[in-house]
Amino acid sequence: MKDEGDSQAICIRLLEIYKLDKDTPLISLIYETATFNEPNGPRNTLDFIFHLADSGGVPQINATVEEQALFRKLLAENSRRVSVSFKPKKESYEETFKPSFVVPIGPISQIDIGRLTYNTGCEICGNKTTSRCSQCQSASYCGSVCQKAHWPEHKAMCKSLKGGTWQTIKFHTNIRVDGQLLTCAHINHHGPVGYTIEAKSDQIEVPVNVHGEQAFLIKLQRRLSEQEMTLPFVSPESRKADGYQSILVYDRQHSFRAHIWDFTNVGVYEKVLGHIWAEENQKKMYRWAKRVGDHELSVCLDRSPVPVPTW
Numbered sequence: 499m500k501d502e503g504d505s506q507a508i509c510i511r512l513l514e515i516y517k518l519d520k521d522t523p524l525i526s527l528i529y530e531t532a533t534f535n536e537p538n539g540p541r542n543t544l545d546f547i548f549h550l551a552d553s554g555g556v557p558q559i560n561a562t563v564e565e566q567a568l569f570r571k572l573l574a575e576n577s578r579r580v581s582v583s584f585k586p587k588k589e590s591y592e593e594t595f596k597p598s599f600v601v602p603i604g605p606i607s608q609i610d611i612g613r614l615t616y617n618t619g620c621e622i623c624g625n626k627t628t629s630r631c632s633q634c635q636s637a638s639y640c641g642s643v644c645q646k647a648h649w650p651e652h653k654a655m656c657k658s659l660k661g662g663t664w665q666t667i668k669f670h671t672n673i674r675v676d677g678q679l680l681t682c683a684h685i686n687h688h689g690p691v692g693y694t695i696e697a698k699s700d701q702i703e704v705p706v707n708v709h710g711e712q713a714f715l716i717k718l719q720r721r722l723s724e725q726e727m728t729l730p731f732v733s734p735e736s737r738k739a740d741g742y743q744s745i746l747v748y749d750r751q752h753s754f755r756a757h758i759w760d761f762t763n764v765g766v767y768e769k770v771l772g773h774i775w776a777e778e779n780q781k782k783m784y785r786w787a788k789r790v791g792d793h794e795l796s797v798c799l800d801r802s803p804v805p806v807p808t809w
Contacts (some may be wrong), residue, residue: 499559499566505651506566506622507532508573509543511595513586522602528586528595529573533622533647545591565650570624573598619649634659636713636786654804658711659786662801667770669747669756671703673771704792705754711788714724715803716795718758719746719782720774745770747795750809756793773799 500507511524532543550556561569577598584597620627621637622644631645633636634656639645721744742761745767761765777783784807786798 499562501561501563501566505533506563507543508566508570509546509595512719514537518601524596524599524601526584526586526594526599528588528597530592530595531570531616531623532562533644539740545560546595549589549591560582567621571619574619576600585673594797620644621652631656634713636788638711655713655786658804659798660801662786662798663787664796664798665766665769665799666790666794667758667759670762670793671705671754671756697780705756707789708751708753709789711796713786713788715745715747715784715806715807716749716787716797717782717784717809718770718774720771721746722781743767745774769799770797 499510508525508529508531510529513528516524516526518524521707530543531548547556563725573596574680577596586597588595618640619625620640623640625640627640629639629641629645631639636655636659637645637648637652638650745758746755747758748755750780758767758770763770766790773779774783784803786801787795790796
């Protein structure tokens with residue numbers, strides 16, 4: 499399993515297929531991870547690949563770096579469940595390979611994804627972390643070797659965050675105007691995501707945190723006034739007089755969708771709105787964020803991501 503840039507890979511050899519029940523197989527395997535940016539190269543995994551090539555070909559699965567990180571986490575979690583007495587026969591170049599297993603899974607819920615991604619370990623190998631990137635504090639590693647290997651990929655994000663100002667912002671999933679809970683519909687004209695939030699009670703919904711401690715991109719989008727619906731340009735002063743004082747915020751996966759209100763972010767709301775108005779389109783902006791509470795985000799307000807997303 500590798501990414502298109504050949505920067506990372508997971509080498510896997512299937513061992514046996516077991517029958518858990520009449521509908522569920524369990525596949526045992528051994529695996530090792532590789533980062534091809536390492537100065538000396540991953541010797542064991544290269545020998546593994548050369549052996550497959552000599553045997554007639556190298557089966558490949560293309561996966562993004564993020565998909566590999568999730569699969570590494572699954573393999574590592576399952577590896578801990580393998581009995582210590584299970585010692586599969588290995589070739590000389592497989593000495594560092596670890597035993598694990600996989601079973602078929604259905605669609606993963608947001609809660610399950612949150613559990614898996616809360617702490618995915620080292621950005622490269624998935625092992626227990628011992629340090630963070632000192633410049634942006636948004637990437638964790640098991641040591642200097644993996645940190646150096648990850649730098650070509652991490653560089654753009656790190657430089658876009660370096661020296662940035664992080665601001666804590668409160669968000670709300672329930673919508674209230676003049677003391678009344680409202681029912682609203684979110685309509686997406688560019689994809690299948692769309693749903694309705696019903697104002698059933700004052701119970702506060704806590705969105706599942708699928709990002710764990712990792713920084714992730716959010717989109718902040720201000721409301722359009724009635725004037726803006728019909729006029730090509732409306733000044734910030736006219737917009738403020740319109741009375742709409744909330745900003746929509748969500749991530750790319752739509753794992754949460756919420757509102758930033760002025761009355762719970764006194765002083766901060768104006769800063770966020772000011773940064774949106776400073777953008778070229780004056781309607782939305784993208785920023786790096788981290789979940790720091792059930793209804794709180796820490797947002798790097800004064801640094802735009804590089805490159806700027808288009809979703």
